Amino acid sequence: MGRRTELDAVLEAGGAGPVLVTGPAGSGKTALLREARRVLADRGAPVLDVPVPAGGPAWDRFGFRAVLAAVREQYECFDADPRLPDALDEVSRLCTEDGYAGPWTRFCLLHAMSTLFTRLSAAAPVTVVFDDVDRLAEPALAAAPAHRAGHSVLASAAAPLGAAFPELVELGPLPPEDAANLLRRQGKAPVAPTAETAVRQALGPLWGNPGTVVSTVAGLRERGRWKTVEGLVRLSGPAVPITLPTTHPAFAVLAPLGEVGRRIVLLASGPGGLPAHDLPHVADAGARAGQAVDALVAAGLLEGDPAGNFRCRVPAFAAAVAEAAGSGARRRVHRRLVASLLESGSRADTLARQLAAAGRAVPRRPEFAELLRDAANALSAESPLRTCHLQAAWWHAATGADRIARQGEVIRHLVRTADYPAMAAFVTEAVQDGEPTHDEHPGFAPEPAVPAEDERVRSAAAATGGGPVGGEEAVAVRPDPAADERAGLALAAVLAAIHSGHPVAAAVRGELNRCAEAREVLTLADRWFAGERIRPADVVAALLPVWQRFGATGQPAWSGRRQEALLADACAVRDLVPVLAAVLGEDYRVPAAGPLSAHHRVCTAYEEGRWTETLAAVAELEAQETADDFAREHARLLAAEVSGWLGEPDRAADWLARVPDPGRFPHLRAWVQAGLYHHARKPEQAFEAGRRAFVAHTSTRDELGASRLLLRLAWLAGRAGDAGPARVVVDVAENFHEGRNSPRSFGVLAAVRGLAAGDETEIGKAERLVRRRGDHELVLLSGSSARRPRGWLREAYENTRAGGAARTARETGRTSPADGLAELSATEREILELIRTGRTNRQIARAIRMSEKTVEKHLSRLFTKAGCRTRYGLATSELGRHPDAVGA
Known part of the structure; x- marks a missing residue:
């Protein structure tokens, strides 16, 4: 997949000496050699395949035991010299630990192997293929006998092996389009853009590594997250991080680094990265931390930025490390740094950054709240660091009005960033905030490997005059939250539930139901999940009074019957996004993922006449396991309507049958x-x-x-x-x-x-x-x-x-066509869509897996049907578009 140039180079080489294919693990070396063997076999050329095992005896420095096994297994494939069995017996006799012991016996062994290769094929030269030849102690001498006998040698290794392999074919990362095609082949169906983007971002620089792409998708499929819905591959649970399989070579780099390496990866994968000046605090010996960073940078897993911060380049690797370390591992590592920073008297901004990342893992100290809030105010409103700073400031805030204000800041910020998974987690943490001691929280227990850590934190705090920060003296039982605090948490719980499709958890409800106002707010979520009809006035009554206390918009942002009617229509089809935007004001953002936003994209795309996007959004909604049943019903009806206008009666009937x-x-x-x-x-x-x-x-x-x-x-x-x-x-x-x-x-x-x-x-x-x-x-x-x-x-x-009307034909550059659509095949429609996105013939051929000549033939037919002669004319033509008969 995507290695045609390299394959041609391998097949055309072989004049000056053995050919070596190099590249990192997973780059496709084995697949390339396999394809080369297939092509040579199709041409009738004899091939000897010698896979070099990983666990061969150490004394077999030339790998001749593997050669003997390959020749015996593939004996019938060659027009061999009748004396070949004698040569096999001779090599077998000499290929022992004693045979490698002295110079003379090694010479005899090499001479016997040269004789074997001379007798291997009497009719034509053989291509000998050594996969993973660098597993051998002396790979040059493994290939030398075959080359001297006049045969071609193809081998693979992670890096060049010197003059013995003068012809190199290096496998770099796959081009993005080839990586996308490989991803599509794993699903055997087109991949949703959101799923492709998620995998690409999770793999970072490994996106072009074929082995990594294949193994990552296999892992997603095993976890039930790689699903085909309506002919399109979707990623379920998009908020859950994508992880590398633990068999990936990256973990072989991490294993020798031990606990220090794990901590570095966890710290470097946080929003702010790992500042170089924090390295001495990561481990008891600063040199060990520096060496671990060097190893991870050399492996391409970490990189440094101009500001002196180290960041993890492969989010999926960091996610796998965090998953293996267990819940709360990253916070516990940051807690360790907080203790060290308090001991050393580090700068306030450095301490604030680590306190923010540690969150609830550091026992509460009210004096930290102002430090964290000042640090949060210095960050941009959209900064991912601001979220953890505000949450940590809330955690350390004193009870009463200050704590309620900090809570409001957190909720309003999460609405502004549309981070509803974080909002749900925040509410869960907040309602658990009455425990006797923080260290008893099961998610953030102290690290077993550092038994004296609590004492270090207490001692360091006492030395700075701040009093204890751990133990039962540090965290007293907090009284029940005030009514305003519970009402604010209820608002956050409702927003998180409606956007995610998960009802408010029983534990959260049990805590918040003690407040009458919170119960009224929670009623909105109850009615939503019960399938009751929601009106704009219901949303206003439930959310606006509490939202106003956060210093947000004082009135719902609509006026007049027309806008109110539009919002009522949206509510009637279970699209709450417009009314939430009106009630919450300029702070509200539509999240990129989730069932509510997916349904909103269905409605918006349909209203604006973007029918291809409508169907894509419907498919995305179908992949949402927590989607509202009535929203799904409405989306399927729109999908049936759109499919009918697109001239796809079978697809339309299928959508309608599902309603x-x-x-x-x-x-x-x-x-x-x-x-x-x-x-x-x-x-x-x-x-x-x-x-x-x-x-x-x-x-x-x-x-x-x-x-x-x-x-x-x-x-x-x-x-x-x-x-x-x-x-x-x-x-x-x-x-x-x-x-x-x-x-x-x-x-x-x-x-x-x-x-x-x-x-x-x-x-x-x-x-x-x-x-x-x-x-x-x-x-x-x-x-x-x-x-x-x-x-x-x-x-x-x-x-x-101005009220949100759909676009007319004039605005979209269309003319009103005759009733019905031009007769286009599925392939012609796909090519037409790609032409309209600016793809070249070669890109189209790759995308739909056909030759460029076939694409040209289809284009000729499309030109005829559209009555034009240029790609621009075809892209802007009415061909394949639907009539602008809104509402009819």
């Missing part, structure tokens, strides 16, 4: 079903499916789906050109409004009447109504159905755009 009937959104489901019938050229069935839904589900609260379905029915009736269906739609719309009597139902009724009658005046009235409400779907559909829509449709678009 229960009637489910939470019966009218939205009927809207999709009617659309699929329409795409199948079955207008009567389309109309009847929609009409039946209104008859069967008169009491549903799916008002948004009902409005879309009515518009679709009106559109279908207009296309039929028959007054009968038009009257039916108007009757249904009137019954719908009579049952709802809402601003939306009135706007839908007005639009349906105008569309059914083709009345410009009625359409104009409907447009003004829905424009004020913000129903851009109704506006655009009404405009597209009017005889002279340009004047008022432009005005309607300008007004609704």
Whole structure:
């Protein structure tokens, strides 16, 4: 995979002497030699494969026992000289420990092996392949007899082996595109961009190492985290670190360094890295720490920056070390440094950094709180170091108002950074904050290897005049938190639960339920996980009063019925992101991962007409094990709708079949079903499916789906050109409004009447109504159905755009195509998408695994279908795009 140039170099070499393939462990040396053997065998060239074992006897310095075993096993593959058995017997007799003992016996052994290779093939020279030849004490003499006998020699080693191997083929890291293709082959399916990015970032410089990529993916698969969902490989549990397998060569570098090496890796993998001036505090002997750093830097696992900090280059390696060390290991290492720094009287900023990293592992001292807060204020708002500084400041803060203020700072910062896993962990720690002594906490017990550490910390603190920092005197039983503190923790627990999809833990709930206000806040999460309908007012009532105490936005950030209606629509389809953004204000950020954000991306991509991204977001949501059932139902309906417009009826039907009937959104489901019938050229069935839904589900609260379905029915009736269906739609719309009597139902009724009658005046009235409400779907559909829509449709678009309207065809550079899509094969659609992302023919060929010539043939057909002759024209053409029929 991705080694074509190196393979050609290996096959074309061989003139000056043995060829040596070099590269670090996992770079693909064995795979390259295997491919070379296959190519040579296909050409009819004889090949002798000599794998050098790792556990051979030390006295077999030339590896001739492996050669003998290979010749005997592959004997039938060669047109051998009849005297070859005699040569085998002679080498076997001499290849003993005594045979290696003296110069003369070694000479006889080499001469006998040369004779063996001379008799190996009488018809043609043999290519002798030595994999891992550097396992031998004298690899040059292993290859010499074969080369002298006129055979070609291919060998592999981690590094060059001198003049005996004059022709070198070095295997560097795979190019990023080849590494991505290798990743795709491991899953046997396209890999989601988020999963590829996660693996690439976790491996760092090892991303181009084939063996590392393969073994890491194998480890993820064993843990059930590498899953194929809807034809796309996804990474489950994206918040859980990716780890290297413990069999990786990096651990062979770490093993001799012992406990000091482990500490260095844990410290260097933290947000701030490991400053060089902290090395003397890492171990009892500073020289040992320096030597360990040198070894890790030489292995490419650590690097130093201009500021003098050492950082781990491979996050997956650090994660594996931390996992093996156990829960809280990194904090305990930082606690050790705190004790050492207190003894030596180090600078305040150095001490603050280690206190922040140690967190709860250092027993509470209120005087540390101000030190940590000052250090946090010196950091940028987005700095990852700020989180641990603020949390440590909260931990060391005195009880009362100061502690509540520090808690508010932590929660507001975590909202600003959208770090909801950290928020959940913070809440869990906070409710456990009444234990007699910190050192009894099971997650952060003192290191067994340092039994005197607590005494060192106490003694150092006493010497600095600060009093004890450990033991029962240091941490008294804290009284129950105040109501404000519990309410703030309840708000954080609710936000973490809704964003992650995990209900509030029973232990957390039991602690917080002692406060009436906290119970009311927790009710929002209870209702969400029970599947109840949530309104914007519910979110405001539950969160805003507590949020205001943190010094945040004083009022929900929306005004007027239009924006409130848009937020209500979002809540109706289980998209809480818009209302959370409105309530929490400018501090709120949408997290990059999680079920809530995945569903929000589904809704946003669909509204903006980015249908490929819509399907990708739906697949991402499907991979979320904790996704809300109703959000998943809504996303599947949108996926079915999009697939129908993309000309993929089977895929659309599959998505629709996975939505229960009637489910939470019966009218939205009927809207999709009617659309699929329409795409199948079955207008009567389309109309009847929609009409039946209104008859069967008169009491549903799916008002948004009902409005879309009515518009679709009106559109279908207009296309039929028959007054009968038009009257039916108007009757249904009137019954719908009579049952709802809402601003939306009135706007839908007005639009349906105008569309059914083709009345410009009625359409104009409907447009003004829905424009004020913000129903851009109704506006655009009404405009597209009017005889002279340009004047008022432009005005309607300008007004609704500010409220989040979808993009029109004009804005996206499209023209309205004829009904339906151009007939494109799956391969043509994939090539078209890659052309629109700026890929070259070679990149396209690699991405979809076909030759460049085949890509050119497909491009020729696409040019013909698009009616253009350039790649730019093809990329900007309407080919393969969907009609901009929003809401219809």
